[in-house]
Amino acid sequence: MNRPGPRHSVPPGGIVHTYQKYDPVSFPPPSHPGGPDVVSPLMEQMLWYGSRRPLTDEDLARAVPIDPSQIAGLGPSIDGLIELLRQRKAKILATYETETVLRRAARCYRELGLRMKPPEKLARRFRSAFLEEQPRDLERLWYAMDDEQSRFARDLVHLNERLGEKMQVDELASKYEFTGRTALTIEEAVAIKEELETIDKLLxxxxxxxxxxxxxxxxxxxxxxxxxxxxxxxxxxxRERIAEYLRQMAEMQGLERGAQGYTLTPKAYRTFQGRLLERLFSDLQAARSGRHVGPVAGEGAVEIPRTKPYEFGDSVANMDIPQTLINAMIRRGAGRGNVPADRFALRSDDIEVHLTRNSPRCATSVLLDMSGSMRHDGQYINAKRMALALDGLIRREYPGDFLQFIEMYTFARPVHVSQVIDLLPRPVTVRNSVVxxxxxxxxxxxLEMQIPPHFTNIQRALQLARQFLSAQxxxxxxxxxxxxxxxxxxxxxxxxxxxxPPDPRTEEATLREGLLCAREGITINIFLLPNWWQSEEDVQFAHRLxxxxxxRVFFTAGRDLDRFVVWDYVSMKRSIIG
Structure with missing residues (x-):
């Protein structure tokens, strides 16, 4: 017969929560794809070249670093090959000497040049090119010949070849330290140089x-x-194991492999945008927890994590059900209230409701300058990276907001976010100093294709943006x-x-369109990117507009553009909510 054990005093009922510190940067969440970041390096290549250059397995291998310790046998295999190549290189250097071939190559060049008899009108140019040993000058001299089949023209071709051999032998002797005694011919020296350079490249x-x-x-x-x-x-x-590993990582992170290489799926875009935002907001971690200065409470549609006791007039739809049940269980365990042991009841003072805030809808048009000058310093890359980051922020944090991208060049056209990655600066087709x-x-x-595309039409882009925003x-x-x-x-x-050069007539038309935007309540935020030819007039125009x-006008380095725009958008949302 089993006897009941001794009865112990039961402490008052309650639930104890223990939270462990969690750092999503140091310890990625389970949803974060494991392995190396395959998407970001390939997206950076896409920012440079768009879809014109396919993403290949070689690009994948070049772009994505892997921890060699994860691959068994990699170190010993490579060490053996490195030692083999070093021994081959050391043997070559210990076998040959280069003094003889240096003299031979110089003598061949000099003797041929001294035998040549140039036409009188080219004699001075030939003598200068011959003594200065400039291949380009000798080539230009050949193009200046009236008769390309003459004896001098044929000898000029041979002289340029001898000069090329002499320069290769000179480079061989200066680049490598030979200690052997075997003399080389010119042909052998050129072949040895190619072999040593191949070994260096392999090493x-x-x-x-x-x-x-x-x-x-x-x-x-x-x-x-x-x-x-x-x-x-x-x-x-x-090599095959690593290639297969990278292909699996690419597939997990949203890259699809086809006959022409890899293509980006929406999942890859979202992954890249998420990592952009992680980088942009990482600088805030040292200053404060979270992204905003503080919550703004009020009656609205968006719940925030903080809660408060229920008060008359609060919407029950915002009830924090888990915390409400916990409060009731704690009250029951503490013996407060006249509730029988086999029953469970809620009281009004058990109820906790979420604080809420209003989240006003915002409408934004982003005008991306893709004129010819944006190619310099890769400014167009910074603009596209900013566009993807802003789209990622709005999709993740403010899904009700409106966002429209507009490509700005000689004309202007709306582009979907999926087209942003393919935008490239328009080629310069007119190089006159005055147009x-x-x-x-x-x-x-x-037709539009007949017009030089590399000019900057801010007026037309603002007009298009106004049409989109007025409908919101x-x-x-x-x-x-x-x-x-x-x-x-x-x-x-x-x-x-x-x-x-820029004309006041164009500025006046642009300012008129800007005023039309202002009359419709549209704020214009100008982010002026720097370039080496930027003048005071560029800065003054931004101020006048x-x-x-x-x-508002912002002056920012190109690499910080995405951070400035995204942070400003978050600050703007916070000020509107407040």
């Missing part, structure tokens, strides 16, 4: 592979001339203008003007 590739496991970048065909088939088989096996063009775009025989039912409307200088194109009715329209 560099193998050393890199030891650090980051980038075996895919090793020239296996060149390596096969030195290594045993068994060694190469082992390295090829490791004064007027085009009637109402004519049926005039919200008082919070803004334009984010990303540019590097003064406008150089504008419309007057159907007449397009292309004016360079901001002052006359009640907008």
């Amino acid at each position: 560099q590739q193998l050393e890199e592979a030891k650090k980051n496991a980038r075996i895919g970048l090793i020239d296996m065909e060149a390596l096969s001339n030195y290594a045993e088939p068994g060694d190469l088989a082992g390295l090829n096996e490791l 004064r063009l007027r085009v009637d775009m109402s004519r049926d025989d005039v 039912d919200t008082p919070n409307r803004q334009v984010v203008l990303i540019t590097d200088g003064l406008p150089t194109a504008h419309f007057e009715g159907e007449m397009l003007y292309l004016l360079y 901001a002052e006359q329209t009640g907008g």
Whole structure:
């Protein structure tokens, strides 16, 4: 017969929560894809080249570093090949000497040049090019010949070849320290130089592979001339393992592999945008926890984590059910109230409700300058990176907001966020120092593709942004203008003007459009990117546009553009909520 154990006093009922500190940067959440970041390096390449350059397995191997310690057998395999190549290089240097071939190459060049008899009108140019040993000058001299089949013209070609051989021998002797005694012919010296350079290249590739496991970048065909088939088989096996590992990581992170290489899926875009935002907001961690200065409570549709006891008039729809039940259980365990042991009841003082805040809707048009000047210093890359970061922020934090991107060049056109990655600066097709063009775009025989595309038409871009924003039912409307200088194109009715250097007529048309935006309650935020030819006029124009329209102007380095725009958007949302 089982006897009941001794009865112990039961402490008052209650639930104890123990929270462990959690740092999402140091300890990524389970949803974070494991392994190396495959998306970001390839997205950076896409920012540079768009879709014009396909993403290949070689790009994947070059872009993504891997911890070599994760791959068993990698270190010993590479160390053996490195030692083999070093021994081959040391043997070559210990076998040959270069003094003899240096004299031979110089003598061949000199003797041929002294025998040549140039035409009288080219004698001075030939003598200068011959003594200064300049291949380009000798080549230009050949193009200046009236008769390309003459004896002098044929000898000039041979002389340029002898000079090329002499320069290669000189480079061989200066680049490598030979200690042997075997003399080289000129042909042998050129071949030895190519072999030593190949060995150096392979050594560099193998050393890199030891650090980051980038075996895919090793020239296996060149390596096969030195290594045993068994060694190469082992390295090829490791190479395939790493390539398969990277392909799996690419698939997990949203890259699809096709016949032309890798393509980006929406999942890859979201992954890249999330990592952009992590980088942008990481600088705030040292100053404060979280992203905002403080919550703004009020009656609204968006719940925030903080709670408060229920008061008359609060909406029960915002009840924090877990905390409410916990409060009731604690009260019951403490013996408060006249509730039988087999029953469970809620009282009004048990109820906890979430604080809420209003989240006003915002509408934003981002004007991305893709004129010819944005190619310098890669400013267009910073603009596209900012666009993707802002789109990621709005999708994640403010999904009800409106966002429209507009490409700005000689004309302006709306672009979807999926097209942003493919935007590239328009090619410069007119290089005159002064341009004064007027085009009637109402004519049926005039097409956009016939017009020089590399000018900057801020007026047309603002007009297009105003049309998009006017259709949005919200008082919070803004334009984010990303540019590097003064406008150089504008419309007057159907007449397009292309004016360079920038003309006051274009500025006046741009300011008029800016004032129309201001009258409709649209704030213009100008982010002026720096460039080496930027003048005081560029800065003054940005100030005039901001002052006359009640907008704002920011001066920021290109690499910080995404941080400035995203942080400003968050600050703007916070001020509207407040």
